[in-house]
Structures are given as C-alpha cells and as structure tokens.
Amino acid sequence: MKKICLPGLLFLCFTFYSQAQWLWDIQKLNEIKSNIDNPVYSDAYRALIKDADKKIRVKPYSVTFKEGLAPSGDKHDYVSLSRYVWPDPSKPDGFPYIHRDGESNPELEKYDRNPLGDMANAVTTLCLAYFYSREEDYARKAVELLRVWFLNEDTKMNPHLKYSQFVPGVNNNKGRPYGLIDTYSFVDMLNGVKLLETSQSYTEADRAGLQNWFGALSKWWQTSEQGVAEKNGKNNHGLAYDVQLAVFSLFSGDKKTALEVINQFPEMRLYTQIEPDGSQPEELRRTLAFHYSEYNIKHMIDMFAIAKSQGIELYNAESADGRSFYKAVDFLIPYLGKDVSAWPYQQISGWENSQQNFLEDLYRIAALDNSRKDYLELYKKYNKQDKSSRNKLLYGLEEEI
Template sequence: MIRSIIFLFATVFLFSSTTKGQEKFKLLINDEATLKVLKQQFISKSSNEQISRADRALLKRPYSVTFKKTKIAPSGDIHDYLSQAPYWWPDPTKANGEPYIRKDGRRNPEIYKLNDRAQIGDLTAALNDLALGYYLSGEEKYAKKANELLTVFFVDTATRMNPSLTFAQYVPGLNDGRGIGIIETRGLIDIPEAIALLQESKSLKPETVSGVKKWFSAYLTWLTDSANGKSERLEKNNHGTNYDLQVIDFALFLDNKELAKRTLSSITIPRLDVQFDTDGRQPLETARTNSWDYVNMNLDAWMKIAKL
C-alpha cells in the first residue's frame, strides 16, 4: 500500500505533459496554490515576516566555496568542496591521532573549521528568502540580489564551485572523501525552486539561468557516474533516499524526465521494502545514536520525492 501511494504521487509530475515554446520552470517541491494564498495575504498586510527575511538577505555578501577557505582539498583546487566526516575523532592510542575512529552521534568540533558546507547552507537559505520575497512583493531588488548570489556560486569562473563532492566528509588518515558526503548538497534542491519563483523577473538574467543549468548538468553527471556517486546510490538508509531526491529533482530541473523516471522506478521504490517495517518503523534509522533526527530526515526526503 505504501509503495503504491508513493509511486502514484511521485509519478504525477513525471508523466505530465509540457508546453512547447518558451522554457518555463515549475515548482518541484513547493505548492503553488499555497504560495498564491500567502501572496494574497501579503498584499492585504502592511508588514510580513517573509519580507523582513528577504530584506535581511539583501544585506548578505555572496557565498562561495572559494571564500573563507581554511584548508584546500588534496587536489589543490580552491574551487573543490571540502568537508570533514562529523563523527570521526582522533585515536588516542596513536601519536598523531590517525587514522581517526568513529563515534556515532558525537560531532567532532573540528568540522566547523571548514566553511564550505556553511557556504552552501547560507546560500540556499538566502536564495529561498529572496525568491519568496520577490514572489510575494514583485520588487526587483530581491531578484537582483538572487541573481548575484547565483552568479557568484554557480557561474563566475573565479568563484564558482566545481560540480563535484569528491572531497566531502573525508576521514583524516583514512581517505580523501566519501560518497556519503553527498548528503551535504541535499539543500541544493532549493535552487530550482528559487529559479521557478524568480523566472518572471527581468533581473534574473538568461545567462545566469543558463550557467546554473550547466552547473547542475555537470553535477548530475558526476552524481550518477562517479565512484562516490555510485557508492552513495548503494546506501540503504537515509543517505540513499537523499541521493535519489537530488538525482530526481535535478533531472526534472534539467527536463531529463527519463533519468528521473528510471531512478524512481528502479532505485527509489525498491528502497521501501528495505527501509520500512510493516508497521512503518525504520530500523536502519532507529539503530543510530541520533535516531529521531535520522528518522525524520529520511521521512522528509520521502515526502519531497512524493511531491516531485
């Protein structure tokens, strides 16, 4: 029953027809009807918390993995994303602490010395606020700022992130990066949403949209073809679900419905029997130290896939 319901919801968009002519971006996660109601509420009110958040986002500087760099990836390229595995700690029995050892649920504060993950998180939060600010108010200043942020992070060759996560969640003394680090870009599903909300604006430049799509196309290829991507695809728990969410979302953003349908039918749907007991429990998540967080993270990914 669960399998049938999720498959039904998840395929509604995939099999829907498209209108020929000028490219139009669809909301993949957010509900357009709900947003229209919120827009009407804003029009009738003199103040709005969402607009306040958008105003604060106007004051933010651009984001890039080339900014605030405290350590460069083994490639030597400042454009490569770098992050350290959160649950790995120095081995007290080793002089230099390496290789690190795993302590599930205990975050090593060393991870916060690297800023690339925060750059992505802050970028998506700001773009979400700006896009909603423009959608609700129609004011170009929000779209103009969003265009700037998109350009710096995804398009400008001086500051753009390389479209890969080869060096994500590395473990000191063990490896240079791991496939499970791919979960750190799950927030990028907010980018297609932002572009859909901004698409009527004259401040969202065609060359920016083209550049962002080019970046996502390269990243999607890396997700599906790289060793790290293939490794993450095989993960059975929330990592696998969030991998599927990204592949399906990015494929739909790029109008690659065939890849989205193939991923959904051959990879995502079979996960249901692996991840859920007949009573709805998620044993792969409840086995973890922070089980509540992982249960909800996995359900959140499933709900978004169903929305797609």
C-alpha cells in the same frame, strides 16, 4: 527600500506565476500571494521579509574563500569534513580520526559545508521574498549569490563532491559517498530559483549556466565511484541521493532520468527501508534514532511532492507484506508530546526539535494528501510554532488544506 505592500494595495503588487515547481504547489503559492494580508499569512510574510532583509546584506559565499585546498590543489573543489569524526585521543597526532555518532565536530566550520548551506538557504529565502513582495532587490541579491557560487570563473564551485565528508588520515583525505548528502539544501534552493523566472536580474545566461552546472553534477552523481556507492545506500543517504538526482535532472532538463528515479522509488527505497510494522531499522540503530527516522520521512515527502508534480502518486504505495510510507509515519506518532524517556531507542540530543520537525512533516503530508486530516489534527494539537512559520507561505493555512 520598500519591501511590504500595504494590504489595501496588494492587488497592485501581484504577478501570478505558472512555472513548473517540484516541491511547492505553484497554484497554492499564488493563492497565498493573493491573500497575503490575511492575519495568519501576514505574520509569516513579515517574518520572511525580516529574514530576507538580513540575507540581502550578507557577503557572497564561495568554495574559494576557505583556508587551504582540496588534495587536488584546486581551490574550486568543494571540501567538507565528515560530521561525526574526531581526533583519536590514543594517537599522538590524532590520526586517523575516529567516529563518534551523533556528536558534531566544530572543525566543520573550517570547510565548505556550512557556507554551502548558508548560501542555499539565503537564495531560497530571497527567492521567496521576491515572489511574495515583487521587490527586485531580493532577486538581484539571489542572483549575485548564485553567480558567485556556481558561475563566475574566479569563484565557482566545480560540479562534483570528490572531497565531501573526508575523514582526516583515511584514504588520502578523499571524500566518501556519504558526502553527497551535503548538497541536499540545493533541493529547496532550485525550487526557489524557479521563482526568479520573471526577474529582470535573472538572465538567460544565468539560467543556461545553472542548468549546465547541474547537468554536469547530475552526470557525476550517476557515474562517479562515490555516486554509485551512495545510490546503493540502504538508509537515508540512498533516499536523499534519489531526491537530489530527481531535482537536479528536472532542473537541467533531463526529465527521463527524473522519471526513472521516481518510478523505481517504492521498490528500491520504501520497501527496502521500512519494515511491515513501520520501523526503519537503519535509522533506529543510530544514536539519534528519532531524528534520523523523521529525517528519512522528510526525504520521502520531498520525493512524493516531486512525483506528484509529474503526475505520479507514490505516497499510497504498499508492498505485498504491508511496508508503506504511512506505516513509517504511524510508527513515530505515539511518541508525540512525550518525554524522550518514552522512546525505546537512542536519542542523545535534540528531542524537542525532532518532535517539531515531525509535526511539520505531518502538516506537509496533510497538504499533499487531502485524505489525511488526522495528521493535521495532530499537528494542531502538538505544534509549538507561532504563526510566523514559513510553512504558512509554502503550504497554506491548516483550515484551507
């Protein structure tokens, strides 16, 4: 199966796209595509194709494949376990489960959260591989995965999260508001799906079916008890709620809702979650304080990219008392390249990984806001990733930002 066009023939392989994108700048993607034989891009491209060649062989995922059923008895209902809950050792049966912050329970594997993430990641990878290679096989596989998870009558997921992040032994095993973050990988995935618009495998029925599905999820998002509670979240969950709602709304054609979410974002999220010194108190109280501070910044960047795609600039917003996104970023910068012992809050694991994720955030900020070359210099200084990073294909070379 031919996947990689020879550099000298690359001009024969390109079709340029003009579809609306929300996280990725389609003009930048097309520029990268036309220069994919550049030595820096080519490493990232080969890594993408290698990953896509693995994804093209995976079996489809479905909520109907798990053992057991949701309390509803409907096999199409998504179910996930709350990540940080464990059996209570003081109880003979272990119920109700108790919270151990920052410690993931391997029982997660029994439910739908990991298959959902694996499916979304596979679709995103395959869509990007299709975009850059023009190989229809990648698009065909992405469409197969989408149909099985979202559209086929016998395997589709119902468009709600009523049983997400349940705690065994609590509230009849019903889901919790926090479970709405389980679908955050749909944000990247739907941006990838937009790249399928020129594929012969992606039909009008697929497009309409997905738009209807995400329209229904968006409605549930805004009207369900879980959704309303998550909207009122004071930490990264409330912010993730907004990002997802904006993307689901744009994808399903409800631009009005998306713009409402975008326009209220500074007042509702930035100024309530960031202190004038840049700290994020709700994230700093966690046992993975650096991770969650960075994780929330990632959500902010996603919202800024979405807003920019709609002609709205949010990243320079600042409250009267000095609360701003850039204050939150600068709060973490002094700890780059340092040992976890320098961090004055808790971070019980994952220090190096969280540092690398933060560097990728700085790279994205520099791509989003051309005035922040200082962040790009920090990225260059501390970055430990090789040239195969997918960021090269999504945001361009450092020298070109």
